[in-house]
Amino acid sequence: MGGVIVGTYFLSIFVALLLLPSTFAELNETRYDLRHSRFKIVDESEREGSNGLGGEISDSRKETKNIPVGGSDLDVAGIMITPSESGLNYVKEVLVDQILQEITPLALPDIKAHVDSPIGTIDTRISHIELSGANVSYSDVDLGKTGITVFAGDIQARLRLHWYYEYSAAYVPFPINDGGWADVEVNGMQAGVTFTLTTHNGTLRLTVVECGTFIDDLDIELNGGASWLYRWFVYAFDEEIRAAIETAISNKIVASAEQLDNYLQGLPRNLPIDDVSAIDVTIVGDPLVSPTFLSVGVKGEFTSLLKPINFTDPDHGLEPGLFCSDSTKMVTIALCDYVINSATTVYFEAGFLEWLVDELPQESWLNTHFWRWLIPQLYKKYPNMDMALDFACSTPPTVQLQRDGATANAMAELILLVKTDEKPLPVACISLALSMDAVVNVVGNNITAEATLNDLSLELKWSDVGNFPVNLLQPTLRTVISRVILPILNKKMKHGFPLPVLPAVDLENADIRYEEGHILICSDVYYKGGIFTPPPAPL
Template sequence: MARSIFPFLLLFLFTYYYTGVQSHEEGYVTAEISNKGLEFLKDLLIEKAESSLVPLELPKIEKSVKIPIIGSVQMVLSNITIEKIHVTSSTVKTGDTGILIDVSGATANLSMNWKYSYSTWLLPISVSDKGSATVQVEGLDIGLTLSLNTLQGSLKLSLLECGCYVNNISIKLNGGASWLYQRLIDAFEGKISSSVEDAVSKKLKEAIPKLDSVLQSLPKEVSVTDIAELNVTFVDEPELSGSSLDLQINGLFYAKNEVAHSKHYHKMLKASDSCNEADKMVKISLHENVLKSASSVYFEANKMHWMVDEVPDQSLLNTAGWRFIVPQLYKKYPNRDMNLNLSVSSPPIIEVENQRISAIIPLDFVIDILDADELIPVACISMVISSSGSAEISGHALAGNLKLNDFTMSLKWSNIGDFHMHLIQTVMSTMLKTVILPFANLKLSKGLQLPVFHGYELQYAQILCTDSWIVICSDVAPVEQLRLV
């Protein structure tokens, strides 16, 4: 029963969740990432950098030192490797100049080999020694300034400035007569510091284009069902302020295998409602035109129709059950089974209002008589249903509920004469309230599992509906953490 309606009903709620060259397109989905959200992203980026920057090999360092009486001593440091970087304090700020990430007081551990050799007139042979060493870097400060722009529907990340400074370094020699040469090796502190600064800066400069290529490779459309895709191209330039990063996404649905193009929907002002808790990581706002575009795609694909062939009171699907409602139907087709073929006659009118979504759905339902293997259409009744819906995030699923507000009916055509419409309306009211809506709400109550993005999903999400906008405020957490909540 009603097999084709539920993909659309689920899609109706599914659109609550989705929120990916300067453009004149409008963004019907906006994502506002707060300072808390930027801190979360910054911590992820630094955690990734701590592991991806190491091991980092530094160039060999050679130095010649003149020592009285002994003469010139040739010293070489090789296999210098940064094995670990640990960040203890970092901040992120947004402003007109871009996104600034500042790391202060980080530490780093290095390993290396040392070797020295010299010849002197005091001895007839060359003297040499070698061993290993560990290096502890304290007070490593790193600063990055990044710019974020849109380019052909994608986000482009660029590095504006990058700097690295070592405050303090200590070297401990191992092997050979290391105790004797420690003071000689200390003369390399400046060169080791400069080498660390240059190597870290170079590695970061190489990493930003790689991160940018990941952003550039993000899909510009997301497959939602077998016939619908979501346009997630970024439009307009990102807005940076002292408290957030704002992105705009096209956000409209279009048919699969159809070239995405701008649709001329009128859009109201940006959503202004705030969540109850001001410290959420992200606020995603969806304009009602996102729902309208989904409705249009399904209507044009002729998917908004379904056949009612099973009901709890099966007598309603036999002409005998209509004997006193439509006598001429029973007279012409006595004791024949029936189907009700329902289809949406034009795209539903969808509006987002205060704390609810309302929809006016125009329906045609055709009464079909089963005659052997043939369906005989005998009448068509036009119906306009006024309904409203709500949604909530329960656990890790998006669930919802539909409610019938009102409906009207009229006879569109008939092969068996006029009907007493007030009697038909009573039957249809009962069927809507006791069969169709309860069945739909049972499906919707089970909800849709919210999608996971690279191991992260929404946490403690709130959904608000205001004038023309749906607003989702949420934190983000690893899937493993959510499963323990």
């Protein structure tokens, strides 16, 4: 028995010597890139038309979404999105966590070696290699001229594998073999990816520039067989194991980046609000990346789903890098007054800024008897007849955003109608100049507003019952506008319109800050998941 053990021991030493890198034996084995560089350059020509891993890009990435007709052709940013340092750190943590979930457990390819020697043939194999239990101790994000780098360091992971060898020779009556399992602790692993964000077909294109993984140390513990004899046998595969892990993880990171790119390419270029309008969320220009911030500009213009509208080109857009400077919130969304004014134009052109009022809190107001002291000739001509009020904006309302708040001005016409047996009969038209204060809020991922009447000016435009002093109508019409017209308008504005954030993200604890010509929405974000989740399989 002692002779067998000694013979096996020397045979194992011989096998290991043959497998060490310094040996002169010629190995027929699986090849890996053994360079321990931190990043591996990804050739852009390999990516064009492929997913970076040899697969074709799906047709959905090549499609361009149709944008509603109408609007301005001038590409200026009506909405600017700028993550803060805390926001970038949150994005980094989400990316690292999601990529770890995508990577582990990770099955690695088998590693084999076949050696023909003067004393016989030796076949060796490491199989069933699986990486699991990865933990990241440190991660960072860097904004540089070459792109955005996400780096994870001091990664600890576990590796489980099965080792096996078989020796045969003409003078040996039967093959000699042994095998067992090995547990490997992967220590000090580093992984990083650098990518760029550019505009592509109205959305963002994510392109991996560099990606790589480096392992500092492997601690191998063998189980089964004569494992105490063969520890160095597995260590002979140290370089191959490292290379297999590094290559597989780098490929997985690139695949996850491609998945994120596909998600971005599939985002809509416009967000429908209702049957009347949509908001144009195409990306304006390449994102601006600086050492201190990342800004993405969105057109933000409302477009009509009913008919083309030619807007007056805005005289300015939002500049990148707009921050809520003294805020700890994760993201700042700047919204230009042009966005809101494009919305009022669309709804004005669609006829949605006019209302027929035939019900009032005080029904007596809708009878000529109520107006007998204000417009005596109306009551004299149409005594005790029911009335209606036709309110319509004559031009699109305009909104001004200033440091002390938001105001809106509107020109409107109010037609007094008398209900006859045939149809309502217009008897007088009053021109209105309304000045309103507005309060902007964020509800969920939507921006909403509420208006209150500030000032009201009246002028008689025409009358079929003769001239009358319109100033006497001021208290009554203020009440009608405040209690009837504005509640109708506020009910519509209560639903608001969606801000251009990813569907997988919710805004939380948003604050509003007013600036000259724009507002700043300072908010935290919460990732709900879904970007890296594959779509459900068809039934």
